Amino acid sequence: MRALFPGSFDPVTQGHQDVLRRAALLFDEVVVCVMSNAKKTGRFTVTERLDRLRAAAADLSNVTVDSHTGGLLIDYCRRGGIDVVIRGVRGASDLDYEMPMARMNHELAGIETFFMAADPALAHISSTLVTTMSQQEQVREG
Incomplete structure (x- = not known):
């Protein structure tokens, strides 16, 4: 079974890497895909994020890395024959955010x-937090 692990991955965190490694043990193939997120301003280019994900997945033979900047996630899944979307959740607020999307993906496309x-040990880390802390560090150094 093919699964999609989508995200902005800006930046790629240890939490992302952990979910990816665990998912690779459960599914025949995992496509990790950098998706555009209109709510986020990218700190890293898509190419930089793809490079970091490829490095993180270098030893995982059943993982491929891709990007998708236009259209819906369900369109990407339909084109790729993907029936499962993987989402990492750190707590209740993540689940509250993810559930409506999960329901809609299932209703619209059976995904x-x-x-x-x-x-x-990694649940406190988020891409937003890493970016914010990095920016604060740059201000202190500058």
């Missing part, structure tokens, strides 16, 4: 969402 609980 299931597979929620993976974050490793407790």
